[in-house]
Amino acid sequence: MSRSPSLPERPRLELDPDMTPSERLGALTDHHAQLVKVNRELEAQLDSARARREDLTDEVDQLERENETLKTSSLYVATAEEIIDDGVVVKQHGNNQEVLTELPTQLREGLEAGDRVAINDSFSIQSQLESETDARAQAMEVDESPTVTYDDIGGLEEQIQEVREAVEEPLINAEQFDEIGIEPPSGVLLHGPPGTGKTMLARAVANETDATFIKMAGSELVRKFIGEGSRLVRDLFELASEREPAIIFIDEIDAVAAKRTESKTSGDAEVQRTMMQLLSEMDGFEDRGEIRIIAATNRFDMLDRAILRPGRFDRLIEVPEPDAEGRKRILEIHTGDMSLADEVDFERLAEETDGFSGAELASLATEAGMFAIRDGRTDVRTEDFVDALEKIEEGDQTEGQPVAFY
Ligand SMILES: Nc1ncnc2c1ncn2[C@@H]1O[C@H](COP(=O)(O)OP(=O)(O)OP(=O)(O)O)[C@@H](O)[C@H]1O
Missing domain, CATH: 1.20.5 (Single alpha-helices involved in coiled-coils or other helix-helix interfaces)
Incomplete structure (x- = not known):
C-alpha cells in the first residue's frame, strides 16, 4: 500500500521589533x-x-x-474423503472425481472424513454441509421403548382390537399366518380427525410388541427436507431393518400421497418421487422380517388411491372422534393422577364435551388443574372444569354460546 505524502512544513513569520x-x-x-x-x-x-x-x-x-x-453461483456437493495436514481429498458427488484441495482455516477444527462439503468450480471448499445423519436424525423420531399402553387410550376398543390383529399378531405370531397360508396386511392406515389417538395407537402397539417405534412426518418431508424426501424414505426402511422388530409410523401421509393435481410444478415432482419411493419400498417389503408399517391421515379423501392397493396400505382403520362413553374414559385417564373433589361427575362432563377430540379432553383436564392451582387449592373441582371449558371454547371462538353446565 502506498504511504500518504507528508504535509509541507508550515511557513513561520519572524518579525524583529528592531526592523525598519x-x-x-x-x-x-x-x-x-x-x-x-x-x-x-x-x-x-x-x-x-x-x-x-x-x-x-x-x-x-x-x-x-x-x-x-460468487455467492449466487452454484456450488457442487462433495464428500471429504481424507484429511492430510492442511489439505483434504474431496470426491465430487455425481462424477466421483477426486481432488486434493486446501483445507480452509475455519474448517480445520471441525471437518472430518466423511463430512459433506460445498465446493466451487475450482474445487475450493466453500462450506461444510449438515451431515446426512443429522437430516436423518431430524426427520425421524426413534423411540426404542415407547411407554404408551392400550389402557392409556380411551374409547377406541374396536380400533385397538383391529390394530392388534393387523399389526401385533403378524409380529408376535408370524407362524400362525404361515400355517394358515395367508399374508398379513402389509400396511395399516389410521384415518380420522386430528387428536383422536392415532399416534398413541401406533406407539402402544410398538410398546406391546417390544418393537422400536420410528416416526416420520410426511409434512416435514415436503416442507423441511425438500429434495431429500425419497432418500429419507429409503433411510427410514433401512433404519427399521437395522432395528427390527420395528413399527414404522408415517404421520400425515397425505402430504406425500395426495391425489395428483393438474399443476406440474417442481414441488409436485419432488412429492411424487417421495411417494414413488414409498410405494416401491412397500412393494418390495414382503420378506423384510419383523417390521410393520402404520400410516395416519386426517385427510383420507385427499389420498391417492394407489397407496391403498393390496400389498400397500390395505387395512384401513377409522379413528373417529370419541362418543360420550369414550370421552368419559379419556377424561378418567387424563385425570388419573389428579386429586379430584368427589363432586366431579365424568358422566356430565362427557355430555358437555360433545365434539371434543381426545387431545382437547387432555388439555381440558390440564386447564382445570391450572385453575385449581391459580386458586391456591390442591383439589380440582367441578368449577375448575367449567372455567377450563369456557376457556377452551373461547379459544375455539365459540364465544357467545353459553356453557350450559350445572
Ligand atoms: N383416545 C385417546 N385416549 C386418551 N388420550 C388421547 C386420545 N386421543 C388423544 N389423546 C390425547 O391427545 C394427544 C394427541 O393424540 P395423538 O397424537 O395420538 O392424536 P392423533 O390422532 O395422532 O393426532 P394428529 O392427527 O393431529 O397427529 C395424546 O398425547 C393424548 O394426550
Whole structure:
C-alpha cells in the first residue's frame, strides 16, 4: 500500500521589533509568497487524494460485484474423503472425481472424513454441509421403548382390537399366518380427525410388541427436507431393518400421497418421487422380517388411491372422534393422577364435551388443574372444569354460546 505524502512544513513569520518598516514589508511579502506556495502544494495533495479515493471506490464496487457473483453461483456437493495436514481429498458427488484441495482455516477444527462439503468450480471448499445423519436424525423420531399402553387410550376398543390383529399378531405370531397360508396386511392406515389417538395407537402397539417405534412426518418431508424426501424414505426402511422388530409410523401421509393435481410444478415432482419411493419400498417389503408399517391421515379423501392397493396400505382403520362413553374414559385417564373433589361427575362432563377430540379432553383436564392451582387449592373441582371449558371454547371462538353446565 502506498504511504500518504507528508504535509509541507508550515511557513513561520519572524518579525524583529528592531526592523525598519521596509524590512518588515520585505519579511511579510516573503511570508505571503511561502504561504501561497504551501497552499498550492496542499491543493495538489488534495487532488491526488481525491483521485485515489475514486480508484479505491471503484475497486470496492468491483470486489462487491465479484463477491455477489460468487455467492449466487452454484456450488457442487462433495464428500471429504481424507484429511492430510492442511489439505483434504474431496470426491465430487455425481462424477466421483477426486481432488486434493486446501483445507480452509475455519474448517480445520471441525471437518472430518466423511463430512459433506460445498465446493466451487475450482474445487475450493466453500462450506461444510449438515451431515446426512443429522437430516436423518431430524426427520425421524426413534423411540426404542415407547411407554404408551392400550389402557392409556380411551374409547377406541374396536380400533385397538383391529390394530392388534393387523399389526401385533403378524409380529408376535408370524407362524400362525404361515400355517394358515395367508399374508398379513402389509400396511395399516389410521384415518380420522386430528387428536383422536392415532399416534398413541401406533406407539402402544410398538410398546406391546417390544418393537422400536420410528416416526416420520410426511409434512416435514415436503416442507423441511425438500429434495431429500425419497432418500429419507429409503433411510427410514433401512433404519427399521437395522432395528427390527420395528413399527414404522408415517404421520400425515397425505402430504406425500395426495391425489395428483393438474399443476406440474417442481414441488409436485419432488412429492411424487417421495411417494414413488414409498410405494416401491412397500412393494418390495414382503420378506423384510419383523417390521410393520402404520400410516395416519386426517385427510383420507385427499389420498391417492394407489397407496391403498393390496400389498400397500390395505387395512384401513377409522379413528373417529370419541362418543360420550369414550370421552368419559379419556377424561378418567387424563385425570388419573389428579386429586379430584368427589363432586366431579365424568358422566356430565362427557355430555358437555360433545365434539371434543381426545387431545382437547387432555388439555381440558390440564386447564382445570391450572385453575385449581391459580386458586391456591390442591383439589380440582367441578368449577375448575367449567372455567377450563369456557376457556377452551373461547379459544375455539365459540364465544357467545353459553356453557350450559350445572
Ligand atoms: N383416545 C385417546 N385416549 C386418551 N388420550 C388421547 C386420545 N386421543 C388423544 N389423546 C390425547 O391427545 C394427544 C394427541 O393424540 P395423538 O397424537 O395420538 O392424536 P392423533 O390422532 O395422532 O393426532 P394428529 O392427527 O393431529 O397427529 C395424546 O398425547 C393424548 O394426550
